[in-house]
Amino acid sequence: MTRRKKIYEGKAKILYEGPEPGTLIQYFKDDTTAFDATKKAVLEGKGVINNRISEYIMTRLTGIGVQNHFIKRMNLREQLIKEVEIIPLEVICRNIAAGSLATRLGIPEGQPLPRSIIEFCLKDDKLHDPLVTEEHITAFNWASTQEIDDMMAITLRINDYLTGLFAGVGITLVDFKVEFGRIYENDFPRTILADEISPDSCRLWDSVTNEKLDKDRFRRDLGN
Numbered sequence: 479m480t481r482r483k484k485i486y487e488g489k490a491k492i493l494y495e496g497p498e499p500g501t502l503i504q505y506f507k508d509d510t511t512a513f514d515a516t517k518k519a520v521l522e523g524k525g526v527i528n529n530r531i532s533e534y535i536m537t538r539l540t541g542i543g544v545q546n547h548f549i550k551r552m553n554l555r556e557q558l559i560k561e562v563e564i565i566p567l568e569v570i571c572r573n574i575a576a577g578s579l580a581t582r583l584g585i586p587e588g589q590p591l592p593r594s595i596i597e598f599c600l601k602d603d604k605l606h607d608p609l610v611t612e613e614h615i616t617a618f619n620w621a622s623t624q625e626i627d628d629m630m631a632i633t634l635r636i637n638d639y640l641t642g643l644f645a646g647v648g649i650t651l652v653d654f655k656v657e658f659g660r661i662y663e664n665d666f667p668r669t670i671l672a673d674e675i676s677p678d679s680c681r682l683w684d685s686v687t688n689e690k691l692d693k694d695r696f697r698r699d700l701g702n
C-alpha cells in the first residue's frame with residue numbers, strides 16, 4: 479500500500495489525503511465506542527459492513543437529489559469522498575422516543591413522537607455533545623441561519639426517504655444522526671451531507687418484534 483498522509487483520525491474512521499485536490503479517502507475502522515469513547519471495543523468486520531451500508535445509503539440519497547460527500551467505494555474499508563469543511567454539529571432526527579430524548583423528557587422508549595423532531599448537538603466529546611439551540615449555533619458562528627434551514631430541510635428529506643427504505647425490509651427507523659459540511663462553489667458555501675449513515679448512527683428496530691438492530695446492542699451489552 480502506498481503511504482498516504484493522514485489528515486484526521488476519529489473514533490470510527492480515518493481520513494487520508496485523496497488522489498486529487500478536493501478529495502479525501504475515508505477509512506472505516508473496526509473500533510467501536512460509546513458514551514463519548516468511555517466504552518470501547520473492536521468489533522471485527524464492523525468497518526467493512528459500515529463502509530458498504532454507508533455507500534448504499536449515500537448512493538440512494540444521491541439518486542433522490544440529496545447531495546453528499548460520497549464519490550465511490552474503493553475497497554473493503556475505504557471510500558473516496560469530497561473534502562468538505564465540517565460543520566461542528568450532530569443533527570439528530572427522531573421519529574420514536576428512545577435514548578437521550580426518552581431519558582431527558584421522561585418519555586417511555588418506543589412511544590411514537592407527535593412529529594419528527596430535529597435536535598442539534600455540538601460535536602465535542604469532552605462536553606458530551608451537548609444539545610444546543612439555534613441561538614447558540616448562530617451566536618458562536620458554528621453555522622448560519624441559512625445553513626440551519628438547509629440542514630433541517632435535508633435531514634427531513636433523508637428521514638422520509640430512509641423511513642420508507644427501511645420499512646420496505648421490515649425495519650423501523652427510530653432515529654438517526656447526520657453531519658454536514660460546506661463545499662465552496664464560486665466562493666459560495668453549499669451545505670452537503672457528510673460523514674456516514676450506518677447502524678452506528680441510526681436506531682433501527684425490527685418492525686415486528688422491535689428487536690434492536692443497531693449500535694444499542696453494543697451500548698447496552700445486548701450481544702450479537
Ligand code: TMP
Pocket residue numbers: 570576577578579607653654655678679680681
Ligand atoms: P441519543 O438518543 O443517544 O441522543 O442518540 C440519538 C441518535 O444519534 C441515535 O440514532 C444514535 C446517534 N448518535 C450518534 O450517531 N452519535 C452520538 O454521539 C450519539 C450520542 C448518538
Ligand code: ASP
Pocket residue numbers: 489511512513514515516678693
Ligand atoms: N458517539 C458515538 C455513540 O455513542 C460514540 C461515542 O460517543 O463514543 O454513538
